[in-house]
Amino acid sequence: MAGEIHGVQKIVQDKYKKAFYFHCASHRLNLVINDISKIVEIRNTIGTVKDVIVFFRESTLRRNLIPNIPLFCISINFVDVHHHINLITRTCEKQRSEVDSNFADIFSYALSICETLNIEVGKPRICGRQIHRSNYESDSAEDYFRKSIFIPYLDHLILALKTRFSKEHEVAFSLFNILPKNIKSLDVKSFAIKVGNLYNIENLESELNIWREYLSQSQIAENITIEDLIQHCKFFPAIKDSCILLLTLPCTTCTIERSFSTLRRIKTWIRATMGQDRLVGLALLSIHRNRLLNISNFSTKILDEFCQNNRRLVFS
Incomplete structure (x- = not known):
């Protein structure tokens, strides 16, 4: 289905050159977790976390012992999501560039927990050939866990975030900027060039300037749906085409x-x-x-x- 060589994606894109392939948006972060699960220790940790979740979820009494997870936002578009993902990626890259000091803080905190639980932390035995776990040469337990877990974890996480949330679809989802709550800060000229060239929408720049003024003087709610917004586009054919394209983009809900x-x-x-x-x-x-x-x-x-x-x- 998703094959780039012989899949349906390839067949559609051969016929429609500008068609985009969108993976299931609900599972992108799950796939990021799957990517970092290639590290054995991370995979085992995720399995333990899942067991804890199941333990609380399958009992109403146990479920009441933990607080509810708050709803962070009612709705958010891909442009905002991409911005937040970039922030997370840059944060991880900063952690990677200062890996020694960052891991020292994490390891000292882990040691304090181990002391409370009477767990002895030591460096695993190193052998000539090891296929079942990491086998890094190190001078201490902290050095070993930094090389075997923390650094590979950051590298896999950064790569997975950049791959799963690439800039390939950024232009398509930038159409959300024509909505009332986003158009105030929109750079009309650069937006019209990128979107107009991709979708061959004529007179987009001139209509956007009038559209922005129209929205500022009208009583249209900022949280209006795209279907209702189309009703206001009778004299804005380029904006109407953009709204129709927006309706074709995949959405997700939890x-x-x-x-x-x-x-x-x-x-x-x-x-x-x-x-x-x-x-x-x-x-x-x-x-x-x-x-x-x-x-x-x-x-x-x-x-x-x-x-x-x-x-x-x-x-x-």
Whole structure:
């Protein structure tokens, strides 16, 4: 499917030269984790973290012992994502350039934890040929772990971030700059040259200047959807074409993950025969349980409704 030589990607791009291949946006960071999992110690650590997550996730009582992860932002476009990824990459590169001092702080903190747990930290034995773990020559345990784990980890992470979040799609996703919340700081001339040459959109620069003035004087909300924004583009054909192109770009959402996590707790093996209506009702109660606090006498009303019905229980 994604093959650059014989896959569907190659077939489409042979016919449409300017077509872009977009990998699943939801799994890009997962693929970065997979790339750094080539280091055995990192892979083992990730496996341990997954076991801890499963331990808390599969029990409602244990789940209540840890705080909820806050929602950092409601929505964000690829341009902002790319900017944040670049910040992370530059931070990792800075860590790599000052690897000795940075790892010294990490190692001293790890030693303090090991002392609390009565764990002795030593340098692994070095042999002539080793295929099951790292075999770096070193003068101390700190030197060994820096060479075998920390430096390869940073190198793999930087390479994976640059590969998975390359600048290949930056021009396509820069179309988000025509939205009301982004156009105020837009460099119209350079934007029109890059986008106009890629998509052959005529009169884009002149329309962008008028479009910016139109948005500043109108009452259009900054969080307006692209579908609604097209309704304001009757006299802006180039802007309308840009909005249509925006609608073709892939998007991602994590909202559906809430239902997956909830169903894992609700539909257990002892409840596998429940009907669809009951399953949907329990899922809604679990996902939106905070809203129940705003309903006065919710439990009392539910009990009254059950009391008014026949004794026969309906489980579906």
